[in-house]
Amino acid sequence: xxxxxxxxxxxxxxxxxxxxxxxxxxxxxxxxxxxxxxxxxxxxxxxxxxxxxxxxxxxxxxxxxxxxxxxxxxxxxxxxxxxxxxxxxxxxxxxxxxxxxxxxxxxxxxxxx
Amino acid sequence: xxxxxxxxxxxxxxxxxxxxxxxxxxxxxxxxxxxxxxxxxxxxxxxxxxxxxxxxxxxxxxxxxxxxxxxxxxxxxxxxxxxxxxxxxxxxxxxxxxxxxxxxxxxxxxxx
Numbered sequence: 001x002x003x004x005x006x007x008x009x010x011x012x013x014x015x016x017x018x019x020x021x022x023x024x025x026x027x028x029x030x031x032x033x034x035x036x037x038x039x040x041x042x043x044x045x046x047x048x049x050x051x052x053x054x055x056x057x058x059x060x061x062x063x064x065x066x067x068x069x070x071x072x073x074x075x076x077x078x079x080x081x082x083x084x085x086x087x088x089x090x091x092x093x094x095x096x097x098x099x100x101x102x103x104x105x106x107x108x109x110x111x112x113x
Numbered sequence: 114x115x116x117x118x119x120x121x122x123x124x125x126x127x128x129x130x131x132x133x134x135x136x137x138x139x140x141x142x143x144x145x146x147x148x149x150x151x152x153x154x155x156x157x158x159x160x161x162x163x164x165x166x167x168x169x170x171x172x173x174x175x176x177x178x179x180x181x182x183x184x185x186x187x188x189x190x191x192x193x194x195x196x197x198x199x200x201x202x203x204x205x206x207x208x209x210x211x212x213x214x215x216x217x218x219x220x221x222x223x224x225x
Contacts, residue, residue: 041221043219089155099161102155105154
C-alpha cells in the first residue's frame, strides 16, 4: 500500500535553533518527492522537489535530503525564525500512466521567541 | 498563492443543499485539482483535470462533481450526497500532472 508517514507529528523549538523533520514512504514506483510549507488557514507552498537521482536540494534555510534506497527524506531548517511556524507536508508521486500523489499528514512546527 | 484564487473563503451549507466552490487560475496551467483537508490527515484528492473538458475522479469523489469548461476555471460542487462535507477545500494547478502544484488559499466549508 502506498503510504507517506511523517514524524514528529508536532515540534516546538526556540527561535534561532535548527530542526529536522522526517518523511518515510512506501510508494512504488517512485517518481518524485516534494516538501510543502502550509501556514494555518492557507494553501501549501512548494519548498523543494527531488527526483530519484537527487540526494539534496536546498531552498534558502531549507535543505531536503532523499535516500531512495531506504525510502526516507528529511527537511532540515537552519536558524529557525518565527515565520517558520507552519505545517510541513511531504508529498510523494507515483510513477504511473495517470496521476497519483500521496500526501503525508504533515509535521506542525512551532517556533517560539 | 501564486495566481490561483478561491472563493468564498468561508461557506455555509444547509442540510440537503448543493454548494459550489470557485477556483480560478491565471497561470496558463493545463492541470487543475481539488483536495480536501481534514485535521490530522493528509490532503486527499477529490477530482483532477489534465485538460479542458476532461476530468478524472480522485480517491474521494463520491458526493462531489466538477466541470472544466474553461482552462482557467475548475469549480467544485459539493452535493447533498456528501454526508460529511465539513472540511478545508484546496484547489491547485500545475503545467502538467508531473509538475509542481500551486495551491489556492482554500475555502472552509461548514454545515449548519
